[in-house]
Structures are given as structure tokens and as C-alpha cells.
Amino acid sequence: MESTSSSRTPEVLAATPSRRTVLAAGGGIGLAALLSACAVGGGGGSGAGASGSGKGTVRALFMKQAGYSETDIRTMTKAFQAANPDITVSADFVAYEALHDKIVAAAPAGTYDVVLIDVIWPAEFGSKHIVADVTSKWPESWKQDMLGGAVATPQFDSHFYGVPWILDTKYLFFNAQHLAKAKVDAGELDTWDGVLKAARAIKSAGVTKNPLVWSWQQAEALICDYAQLLGAFGGTFLDSAGKPAFQHGGGVQALEFMRQSIVDGLSNPTSTQSLEEDVRRVFSAGQASMALNWTYMYGMANDPKQSQVGGQVKVLQTPAGPSGRPGVNGSMALAVSAQSKNQAAAWKYITYLTSQPVQEKYALSSLPVWKSSYDNPAVVKTNPAVVPQAKKQLADLILRPQVKTYNPLSQALQTEIQKALLGQKSPQQALNDAADQAATLLGS
């Protein structure tokens, strides 16, 4: 016996399309192909951008984590709107990991007038006309008044594609109480060797099982940590001819250092699955004694409302390796979208957000790009722990490669570095393989 309902389903599904249906479907697809062939690329494209009246609505895209918080940006925006009543700003926030792709996907429709771009994107976005070239709008004085690392952030090929806004590098944060328990002097943390020695002491004293935690997930965060170590060990990403060089000398030593710290149990094994926020959580829960992270962690890890180690957190500039202590340039800039129809208003908004008084007011979240701010007692008072370290560190930054194919290059490097960290390949082999892929990408 057979139930009727059970036999009906397959019949419906198995219905053979008639010849006419097939022809109609084929015709439909053909027509679709014909119509869609009208323009290749983009979603129809709204044409080039326009300056606009300097009034109206400005749509801006920011990131959610690190640097200025969402509340900071909303408060800044409110103040801007009060001063410019004929401009309305609507702000969207996405995770850093989604920011690049959102900018790309929104570009053809000109959805955003202002976008926050990372230091590694001006080459790609500038050459593909996703963000506008604002070189002619850059006052000459900014080049002198801003710190060198900041000026380099939105630059590619001597053109400016934005205005620096978040000037950041990775600092070494440590839990003073943990160090005291293990009888470690903070002065030891001045070098990477000292950090390892301190970590061993903390581990053997049983203060924390894995004293170090890092953001080594397969993401850009991994490359930031690697860049900082690569610099300390005297390596470079590319040589003077623009060819991969990270597979030699300091580049390999940096990766060996990273791998060994996992093998020795000094680095938390969750590091290979962690982003900066995971690092902050583990550190704030008192489960790590030392961590490399951006400026923003200082305020949050020391805030008893968000941290179990509030008041115990201290910050230092990045430890020195055999070749110095460059910090990774993790700065970001505000750019005008090339497709924006309201570029004049967008520029007004950008110049307001990046202006010295606004940046100084929010220095606890992110340090200003302006040189003189670091001698302003009000700024030092806002963030007395980080500013003195920043003053030293921001003069010595290492850039990740400024190339148009940075993203695929970074992905190849991330995968291979992770293979070495997980012990699937030796650091040298992993970096050789990454260099082969990078050479192809740089040649393309």
C-alpha cells in the first residue's frame, strides 16, 4: 500500500520539463546574458562622483572595534552636525574584517560618501578609483604638522587618498601584579628576549599557564604581529626591487620565535584562533600576563567594568629585537568615496573628524595624528600611560607592503605562517612557499 501524498511529492519534483519550457528557459537565459553584457563589472554604476553642494546627507562607513568607539564617533558626529546644520551624517559600523569588502561592494552604487580605510588599502583603492584622490585638497602644512607615520598612511605613488585619523601601532601590555608575583622586573620587558625570560618565570611561578597571548588567527591581525617581530629581527617584507624578502634572515627568525613560544607553552595556544578582541578578553580576564595590542586596549583592560584586572595594566613600547623595535603601522584614514555625489560635504566631515581639537578630545581611544598634540598637557592627561610610549614609538613604524595586490599576498602569508605555527611546516619552508606565491602575485 502506498500513501497518495508520499507519491505526489516526487512526481512534482520529477516532472520532466517540456521542450517549450526548456526553449523558453534557454531564451530567458540568453536574453539575460545579452542584457547583462551591456556593461562589464559593477552594479550598473552611477557614473563618476561629484562635488555636490556641500550640504545634504553624508553616509559614512566606520569599523566597530579598536580606535574610536561607536559612541565616540556618534558624539563627534553630533557635534559636527550642530556646527553644520545643513549636513546630516548617517554612520554605519562594521567589523574590521568586513570593512574592505563592504567598501568594495558598495562602491559601484556610491552608497557611502566617507569610508574608513586601512593603511594597506590606498594602493588598491586609489588605483581602482574606489576612493578619490584628494592630493590637491591637502594643505602643505599638514605634511609638517602631522607625524610621519600618519602622513604615509593614506599615501600611494605620491598621491593622497584620504586623511589620517587613527594613528596606531601595537604596544606591549602587561599585568603588573602578575609580574610582581613572579618577581619579574618590568625593565626586562624592554627586549623580546627579556619578554621570553619573564614569560618563563611567570609560567614556572604558576601565575598564568600561558603568559603571552597574541592575535594570530588567519586574518590581517596575524600579519600585524608578524610585521612587528619581523622588524625587530631585522627582516623586510620586500627588497628594494619589490621582490619578496620575508623568507630571508629576520623574517624567518621572527616566525621561529613565534613558533617556539607556542612549543614552549609560553604563548597561549588559543592565539592561533584569536583576533585583537579575543586577546583583550583573555588578558582582561587575568588569563594572560603580557599581550601585544593596539592603544584601545589600555583604557578597556584597565576599566573595572569591563575587566577583571582593572588598575593592574601597564603599557610599554614594543620590545626591541636584535635590529631595533619598529612598531607596525596600523593607522587608518578617512577617505572620500570616488563615486560619492556629495564630496564637498564629505570632505567637510572628514576635516572636522581629523581636526586637532577633536582628536585631542578623544585621545584615550586613539592618539592624535598631530605632532604638537603629544606635548599638550591636556592630551597627556587624557592618556598619561600611553602618550609617553607613543611619542617614542610613533616615530619608528614599519609599513606592510604598499602594493595593489596586498590582500591576496597577505592571505598567502597568513596561511603559510599558520602552517608553521601549527607545526605543519618549518618556518623556513612555510615562508619559502609564501614567497613563491607572493612573487607570482607581485608579478601579475
Added chain:
Amino acid sequence: MSVASAGTAARTRRRPSRWSGVKGEARFALALLLPAAVVVFGVVLYPVGRTFVISLFDVTSPLPGDYPFVGLSNYTRVFRDPAFYGVLGHTMYFTLVSTAAELALGIAVALLLNAPLRARWFWRSLVVLPWALPTIVNGALWRWIYNGQYGALNGLLETLHLSDTPHQWLGSPFLALNMVILADVWKNTSIVVFFILAGLQTISSDLYESARMDGAGAWAAFWRITLPLLAPSIAVVLILRTIEAFKVFDIIYVMTGGGPASGTQTVAFYTYLQAFSNQLFGYGAALAYLIVLAVFALAMLYLRVLRQGQMAGVE
């Protein structure tokens, strides 16, 4: 006028009006179908056509422009790309294991929910909960559960004294892929349960009664009656789940970002990376097209099996 001739005249008069009525109805039906047709054209046919056109060009930006025509070289590039075979392997493994696990578990839970339980409605609504959760939320939830430092799974194992060393569930490539599959199975078994449950309710209890009288045990009844009659529901659910699993993207994006060491990258995730992160839209379109073709082939295969009636039990 005779009755007959009056009748003929009436028929003659009625005929054109009936025809015009049909035409009117057809036109009305067409008018009603038009919005759906526009939507189907807009969201299915047009993107299908456009993706194909883009896949023939070396499109390297989202903006419209003149890009070189490269013919089928984006397609041949896919097969020359060593990374593609890795992600294809992950995708096949994910599809096979997750679909099989969801089906086995789905049938078991459906049988349980079909039994005369007390408060059956409650259990049934409970089972639908994971499915009602958005995949992004599900991914974030499991990322927390699996966390090697503060995750609930390690906590549970420790509480039960099963293991006191924290495990890195997402720490190595193959284990991470399996853990993502587990999270996917947890969410998607619900939909399988409901399809199977619907199928189970159409099986008459007389069948089981007569089988019992013939001396068949529960096990024999399951294999000889339940499973063959469930075949249509199983087939439908297999089609749906296989296709969905083959296209898996969001749970990977949230839980692992394709890592560690690219061990959880799937074809759809890789396509996304190529198209949006690397702005290789032509290459991404070729990859997307191959996914469409693979899904189409899978669907046709299932339908073919169904049409033969063997699996459906329909002769």
C-alpha cells in the same frame, strides 16, 4: 424558432464569448504571473547571465569599465589553481559528512517525536529552535562554545571530569572542519526532522499492525515499512541539504574565517575571497558559475533517481 435551432444559435453565440473568456482569463493569469516573472528574471536569470558574462572578462574592479575579454581562461585557471583542489576537498567532506549526519540524526529524532510522547507539541517546538536561529548567531554561539580558553565545551568536559586539559577545538585544520560540521548539524537537523516527521505521519498505522501480526519486529518494520515509505521525504531533504551544504559560507565566515591554515575554506568562501577581498571578479564569477553547475548537476542527479521511482517507491 425551433428549440433545436435556438439551442444551436445559443451555442454559436456562446462559443466566441467562451473563447474570449478563456483568453481574458489567460491574460489575467499572465498579468498575475508577471510580477513573479519579473522577480524570477531579476533575481535568478539576470544574475545568472551577468555572472557568465563577467566570467568571460578579466574584471578586476567593482566599477563598470572596459575589461579585456579572456574567453574561458578564468575557467581553465580554476583547474590550474592548486588552492582550488584543497577547498573543493573541504567542501565535499563538509557536504557528505554534514548531510549524512543530519539525515541519520534527523530520522532518529523524527521517529522519537512521532512516538506517542507526553507534551509532544513541546518537544516538537523545542526541536525547531536551532533552525530558527540565524546562522550568524549560531556560528558566534559555537565559536564561544569551542573557545580553547573560556569555552563551554572545555568547561563541560572539566566539570564531568572527562578531561582537565583545555582542547583547542578550532586549533587544527581537520578538527576545526569537523567542529564546524557539528555546529552545522546542530542547527540543520531540525529541518530534516520536520520533513521526515511529515513523511512519517502519512504512513498508516495499519501497516505496522499487519506487520506485527505477520511476526515482524520493530527493527524489521523500520527497514521494510518506514524507510521505503519515507524515501520521498528523504529524497527531498537530501536535495535541499546537499545543495545548502555545498554552498556553505556564513558559518565558516563567522566561526573560523577559513582558518586555521585555510583548513576550513570551502568553495563558496574561496569564491567570496577571490571576488570581494582580492577584487578578481572575473575569476570569482567563473568559480561561482562552477558552483552553480555543480549544484545543478547534483539536483538533476537526485531528480533522475527520483523519476526512476526506485528511491521514491513509486513505480
